[in-house]
């Protein structure tokens with residue numbers, strides 16, 4: 663099922679199509695999606711995730727913060743997804759005084 667793909671505006675459809683075409687091709691790539699707040703970046707990612715997963719392929723939605731992971735289907739933090747070791751040292755913590 664192409665989740666909400668029919669709702670995409672032309673620019674969103676163009677971006678979506680470019681990324682879809684790159685999957686499995688010799689011309690695969692690294693895409694950086696940016697734009698004003700509320701312009702539809704998350705909408706593209708959600709639709710993209712649904713379309714790709716409906717083909718039986720794997721999408722790993724990773725974000726830099728836990729809050730952002732809540733916006734993405736199956737989202738997890740990048741350090742959890744990629745098993746990035748984060749060593750927490752006492753001097754990394756803020757100390758609040760009353």
Ligand SMILES: Nc1ncnc2c1ncn2[C@@H]1O[C@H](COP(=O)(O)OP(=O)(O)OP(=O)(O)O)[C@@H](O)[C@H]1O
Pocket residue numbers: 669670671674697698699700701702703704705706
């Ligand atoms: N083509 C569309 N049709 C209907 N609703 C859309 C469309 N594109 C985006 N939206 C809606 O517009 C709102 C903002 O979109 P979205 O959250 O994807 O923007 P964003 O670029 O990720 O924003 P931010 O940078 O603030 O996180 C959402 O409610 C989303 O569902």
